Amino acid sequence: MGYFQDINDTFSTAQAVTVTAMATNCIPTPASATNPVVSPYNGASAPYVSVIVGTAATAVGDATVDIEVVTADTEANLAASTNILAGVKAVPKATLVAGYRVDLRLPEDGFRAVYGVRYTVATGPLTAGTFTSFVAPTITVDRTYVDASAIL
Numbered sequence: 001m002g003y004f005q006d007i008n009d010t011f012s013t014a015q016a017v018t019v020t021a022m023a024t025n026c027i028p029t030p031a032s033a034t035n036p037v038v039s040p041y042n043g044a045s046a047p048y049v050s051v052i053v054g055t056a057a058t059a060v061g062d063a064t065v066d067i068e069v070v071t072a073d074t075e076a077n078l079a080a081s082t083n084i085l086a087g088v089k090a091v092p093k094a095t096l097v098a099g100y101r102v103d104l105r106l107p108e109d110g111f112r113a114v115y116g117v118r119y120t121v122a123t124g125p126l127t128a129g130t131f132t133s134f135v136a137p138t139i140t141v142d143r144t145y146v147d148a149s150a151i152l
Contacts, residue, residue: 009135011117014054017065018126022079022131026116029071048103049086049117050136057096060118064090065129066120069104071112078116085110092123096129103139 049069057065068087073080086104117133132152 007019011049011133011135013132014130015132016055016130017057017121018129018130020118020120020152021056021121021150023117023131025068026078027135028114029111042047046106048105048136048139049133050101050139051131051133053096053098053100053115054082054101054132055128056098057093058127059093059124060127061084061123062116063124063126064122065093065096065126066090066118066122067102067104067131067133068120069106069115071110071111072114073114075114075116078114079118081118083110083112083144085115093126093129103136 009027011025011027013024015021051067054058057063066087066089069085070078070081071083071085072081085106088102088104093104119131
């Protein structure tokens with residue numbers, strides 16, 4: 001099954017983020033600098049990286065956070081990598097409340113030797129905020145209906 005056999009591939013768990021930081025862990029792939037397009041999916045559909053806010057983000061002034069999945073040839077190069085696989089830009093601190101979740105669909109190619117999650121704080125620093133990020137083979141969308149009998 002390859003690198004996504006274990007659905008518990010975790011980048012960070014309740015990681016405190018106040019300034020720009022990489023997630024605690026990165027995940028290796030079978031790609032390399034000479035062969036960067038090797039897909040770690042082995043024919044499976046592309047999974048997601050899910051990021052969930054644990055403790056709401058706060059800051060003295062305005063602050064935003066970019067959440068990006070980046071890839072590089074070495075773990076040491078992840079923080080400065082311009083190889084972005086997926087991401088969201090400038091999420092305002094008011095949006096980053098406890099339970100806020102973003103699911104980033106990974107592409108099927110473009111991977112380097114390792115990949116990880118980067119939290120980029122702009123107009124910060126944050127005074128609080130924790131994030132958990134992990135590989136999810138699929139995402140579940142919970143829907144609440146007022147009157148289930150109205151659904152055909």
